[in-house]
Amino acid sequence: MKNVTLKEAWTGHADCRNCAIRQGVLFAGLSQADFETVHRPVDQYRLREGDLIYREGDGGQYLYTIRGGLVKLVRYLPDGTQRIIRLLRSTDVTGLELMIGQAYGHTAVVLQPTELCRLPVDEIKRLSLANARLYQELMARWQRALGNAEHSITQFATGAARQRVARMLIWLVNENPDNRCHLFGREDVGALLGITTETASRTVAEFKRLGYVTEDRANSFVCDIPALQRLLDE
Amino acid sequence: MKNVTLKEAWTGHADCRNCAIRQGVLFAGLSQADFETVHRPVDQYRLREGDLIYREGDGGQYLYTIRGGLVKLVRYLPDGTQRIIRLLRSTDVTGLELMIGQAYGHTAVVLQPTELCRLPVDEIKRLSLANARLYQELMARWQRALGNAEHSITQFATGAARQRVARMLIWLVNENPDNRCHLFGREDVGALLGITTETASRTVAEFKRLGYVTEDRANSFVCDIPALQRLLDE
DNA sequence: CGCCCTGTTGATACGATTCAAATATCGTGG
DNA sequence: CCACGATATTTGAATCGTATCAACAGGGCG
Numbered sequence: 001m002k003n004v005t006l007k008e009a010w011t012g013h014a015d016c017r018n019c020a021i022r023q024g025v026l027f028a029g030l031s032q033a034d035f036e037t038v039h040r041p042v043d044q045y046r047l048r049e050g051d052l053i054y055r056e057g058d059g060g061q062y063l064y065t066i067r068g069g070l071v072k073l074v075r076y077l078p079d080g081t082q083r084i085i086r087l088l089r090s091t092d093v094t095g096l097e098l099m100i101g102q103a104y105g106h107t108a109v110v111l112q113p114t115e116l117c118r119l120p121v122d123e124i125k126r127l128s129l130a131n132a133r134l135y136q137e138l139m140a141r142w143q144r145a146l147g148n149a150e151h152s153i154t155q156f157a158t159g160a161a162r163q164r165v166a167r168m169l170i171w172l173v174n175e176n177p178d179n180r181c182h183l184f185g186r187e188d189v190g191a192l193l194g195i196t197t198e199t200a201s202r203t204v205a206e207f208k209r210l211g212y213v214t215e216d217r218a219n220s221f222v223c224d225i226p227a228l229q230r231l232l233d234e
Numbered sequence: 235m236k237n238v239t240l241k242e243a244w245t246g247h248a249d250c251r252n253c254a255i256r257q258g259v260l261f262a263g264l265s266q267a268d269f270e271t272v273h274r275p276v277d278q279y280r281l282r283e284g285d286l287i288y289r290e291g292d293g294g295q296y297l298y299t300i301r302g303g304l305v306k307l308v309r310y311l312p313d314g315t316q317r318i319i320r321l322l323r324s325t326d327v328t329g330l331e332l333m334i335g336q337a338y339g340h341t342a343v344v345l346q347p348t349e350l351c352r353l354p355v356d357e358i359k360r361l362s363l364a365n366a367r368l369y370q371e372l373m374a375r376w377q378r379a380l381g382n383a384e385h386s387i388t389q390f391a392t393g394a395a396r397q398r399v400a401r402m403l404i405w406l407v408n409e410n411p412d413n414r415c416h417l418f419g420r421e422d423v424g425a426l427l428g429i430t431t432e433t434a435s436r437t438v439a440e441f442k443r444l445g446y447v448t449e450d451r452a453n454s455f456v457c458d459i460p461a462l463q464r465l466l467d468e
Numbered sequence: 469c470g471c472c473c474t475g476t477t478g479a480t481a482c483g484a485t486t487c488a489a490a491t492a493t494c495g496t497g498g
Numbered sequence: 499c500c501a502c503g504a505t506a507t508t509t510g511a512a513t514c515g516t517a518t519c520a521a522c523a524g525g526g527c528g
Contacts, residue, residue: 075384075388077388078467083387083388083392085384085387085388096373096377097377099373099377100370100373100374100377102377105381105384128369129366129369132363135362135363135369136334138373139330139333139334139372139373139376140334142373142376142377142380143330143331143333143334143336143376145380146376146379146380146383147339149380149383149384149387150309150319150339150383152387153317153319153383153386153387153391154309154311154317154319157387157391157392157428158317158391158428160483160484161483161484162483185506185507186506186507186508187506187507194391194392195484195485196484196485196486197506197507198484198485198486198507198508198509199483199484199485201506201507201508201509202484202508202509204507205507205508205509218493233312394515394516395515395516396515419474419475420474420475420476421474421475429516429517430516430517430518431474431475432475432476432477432516432517432518432519433515433516433517435474435475435476435477436476436477436516438475439475439476439477452525469528470527470528471526471527471528472525472526472527472528473524473525473526473527474523474524474525474526475522475523475524475525476521476522476523476524477520477521477522477523478519478520478521478522479518479519479520479521480517480518480519480520481516481517481518481519482515482516482517482518483514483515483516483517484513484514484515484516485512485513485514485515486511486512486513486514487510487511487512487513488509488510488511488512489508489509489510490507490508490509490510491506491507491508491509492505492506492507492508493504493505493506493507494503494504494505494506495502495503495504495505496501496502496503496504497500497501497502497503498499498500498501498502
């Protein structure tokens with residue numbers, strides 16, 4: 001988190017007991033009694049596009065659980081360009097590597113307005129040793145992170161550029177009943193899909209011309225999912 | 235594991251207390267006393283190239299820890315072609331998804347002669363709840379699997395074909411002092427790197443002509459690591 | 469011995485990158 | 499509020515790399 005914005009981004013101590021998405025988050029398994037033993041607060045933040053959550057190599061003390069929005073985990077290549085390893089969205093947890101004493105393995109940057117909770121890793125460690133349900137939740141998060149990474153391999157790093165863009169749009173729409181999604185900058189599209197910014201731009205533009213997507217506001221798209229799906233069977 | 239070969243592949247009940255790679259394996263944290271409570275045996279197997287360990291979607295009861303050799307985790311695409319998600323080698327654990335009640339997420343196939351131990355998942359579950367060290371080891375394995383998946387993204391699915399092949403060879407040599415590695419079939423090379431079989435073949439052949447690698451036996455290569463490394467800075 | 473499977477090589481077409489330029493968008497200060 | 503510069507996006511043209519389709523060589527095995 002940018003230190004300068006930390007204060008403005010802060011939206012309060014989280015009331016985990018009454019968390020609206022509690023059944024989806026890490027603390028799903030914590031009883032009222034367990035909460036009493038949490039000594040350091042869980043803080044909530046609201047972040048804007050471009051905000052930095054943490055930096056690769058930093059030895060932090062916090063895990064983050066995404067309440068809503070979109071975050072990219074990136075790694076920077078020797079030549080300065082970035083590669084997006086995977087994306088995080090609602091109920092994803094990141095920073096798990098701290099649990100085994102490692103530094104953050106990526107740089108985490110906000111792609112779309114995001115709300116998240118910041119969890120002190122030492123409390124999680126302590127609680128997870130005694131609480132079987134939290135332990136289960138942690139393993140499930142790890143497995144989900146793994147699934148997401150594998151999704152990046154099979155869906156975002158495989159096939160022609162057109163197919164990758166189509167898979168990305170389908171993923172972004174994510175069962176949204178109105179088939180709407182918000183897209184991010186073309187450079188990030190390229191870094192996610194392993195293609196150049198120009199190819200990302202060209203492909204999105206082509207989809208617009210073909211009517212596969214309609215842009216109602218800037219970077220707000222309504223997608224013709226069946227049409228995009230058709231691209232994937234070819 | 236192919237049922238037909240299960241018997242021949244079996245090489246005995248593992249003596250975990252005296253395991254040669256115990257400090258590297260999952261059971262590193264188990265005390266003598268803990269071992270006494272393991273009711274189902276840990277079996278050891280020696281498998282040949284092409285042997286099937288488990289199949290995606292199967293609801294198995296065993297984790298596997300690789301003692302030596304090389305295993306591919308693959309997922310089959312709608313059109314029948316395969317994509318290699320990641321490779322497993324010594325001390326890697328696979329099948330962790332069983333810990334949270336999921337079926338195997340991939341098909342696991344032996345690429346090079348492999349020795350592995352088969353661990354009953356319910357025993358691991360039970361032990362890990364009481365044994366903090368095993369719990370730590372499990373998290374570390376999960377994190378390593380995640381790191382391997384991310385390695386597949388950044389190293390094997392990024393850049394030109396020549397660079398991908400170079401990164402693969404460097405990975406296969408893996409600090410081997412004599413710079414030797416065994417390669418697998420070109421189709422698998424393609425499936426790992428997201429390129430066609432022909433491009434895989436062409437690129438390896440090109441490396442041979444350029445002297446970046448020398449093939450002393452069939453698919454046994456000695457690699458000029460600095461030369462390959464140089465390809466990556468371009 | 470001949471067949472099948474794998475690996476290699478060739479020719480061509482297609483797609484993505486690259487380099488370059490024009491256009492659009494955003495934020496800032498006047 | 500507008501003008502300006504900085505930044506992001508789009509488009510164009512040429513080049514390069516990879517996929518594709520096809521043919522052939524070699525090795526292992528029945």
